[in-house]
Amino acid sequence: MTVMLADGRPMPRLGLGTWPMNDEEARQAVTHAVSLGYRLIDTAASYGNERGVGAAVADAPAAREDLFVTTKLRGSHHGYDAALRGFEESRERLGLDYVDLYLIHWPLPDRGLYVETWRALVHLREQGLARSIGVSNFTPAQIERLVEETGVWPVVNQVEMHPGFPQRELRAWHAEHDIVTESWSPLGAGRKLLDEPVVTDLAAAHGRTPAQIVLRWHVQLGAVPIPKSANTERMRQNFEVFDFSLSPEDMAAIDTLAGGGRIGGDPDTHVEL
Numbered sequence: 001m002t003v004m005l006a007d008g009r010p011m012p013r014l015g016l017g018t019w020p021m022n023d024e025e026a027r028q029a030v031t032h033a034v035s036l037g038y039r040l041i042d043t044a045a046s047y048g049n050e051r052g053v054g055a056a057v058a059d060a061p062a063a064r065e066d067l068f069v070t071t072k073l074r075g076s077h078h079g080y081d082a083a084l085r086g087f088e089e090s091r092e093r094l095g096l097d098y099v100d101l102y103l104i105h106w107p108l109p110d111r112g113l114y115v116e117t118w119r120a121l122v123h124l125r126e127q128g129l130a131r132s133i134g135v136s137n138f139t140p141a142q143i144e145r146l147v148e149e150t151g152v153w154p155v156v157n158q159v160e161m162h163p164g165f166p167q168r169e170l171r172a173w174h175a176e177h178d179i180v181t182e183s184w185s186p187l188g189a190g191r192k193l194l195d196e197p198v199v200t201d202l203a204a205a206h207g208r209t210p211a212q213i214v215l216r217w218h219v220q221l222g223a224v225p226i227p228k229s230a231n232t233e234r235m236r237q238n239f240e241v242f243d244f245s246l247s248p249e250d251m252a253a254i255d256t257l258a259g260g261g262r263i264g265g266d267p268d269t270h271v272e273l
């Protein structure tokens with residue numbers, strides 16, 4: 001249950017999102033998730049829960065090399081030196097020797113520093129401190145600029161994606177460039193997506209829950225969803241999406257939900273506090 005990144009490293013096909021959770025909530029959620037079989041854990045400096053995630057990883061009933069810990073650089077640490085510092089602070093809070101995937105959380109084009117920031121991530125990868133490097137909430141034009149100026153492609157772009165905002169064009173572009181699409185708010189952030197008749201009908205037909213139908217849609221599109229749940233039963237069901245499949249007709253039915261627009265920030269204009 002992994003997808004191969006362009007740098008040759010395997011990434012789990014589904015993970016646990018941890019926003020919004022505080023340290024203690026994250027510690028409990030990650031501990032439980034790992035016991036259920038989750039191996040990919042997604043956090044960020046700006047979530048304020050890296051210590052909790054790190055504590056759970058330290059005590060996890062899984063070897064460190066079997067876990068895939070992702071964290072992200074916050075906007076306050078854009079720039080080469082600041083990014084190296086930001087990484088070190090995250091690594092210390094997590095209590096880890098290395099992270100599996102390090103992402104620039106937002107491009108913040110108004111700041112004009114994402115290329116320098118990317119150079120720092122390239123350095124961290126060369127040092128083995130970040131095993132894989134990528135971006136989050138970047139547009140193709142922004143990624144092209146990274147590559148023109150540094151020659152290094154991100155292997156992942158983590159973006160908002162759910163049936164209401166399916167990122168068709170971006171996914172096609174990612175596929176051309178061997179970039180894995182990681183989906184944040186894969187369930188539509190708990191909004192009415194899971195009550196849509198298209199989804200509830202498919203859930204009934206497959207004997208699954210609406211969330212499982214939506215997560216399976218992500219997986220079949222080749223995206224890596226990171227559903228957040230702090231509830232142990234929902235966490236369990238969200239992970240059980242590898243023992244059934246949706247037909248092309250099912251996928252097409254879900255595709256009719258497109259058009260709802262974004263829930264979160266726009267890469268070109270988002271200003272992170």
Ligand code: A2P
Binds near residue numbers: 186229
């Ligand atoms: P909870 O933490 O109480 O389970 P997203 O990952 O798309 O942002 O969605 C997260 C939201 O969806 C949270 O409010 C979470 O609440 C809820 N959620 C997570 N898993 C499920 C599920 N299987 N069924 C219904 N709601 C879910």
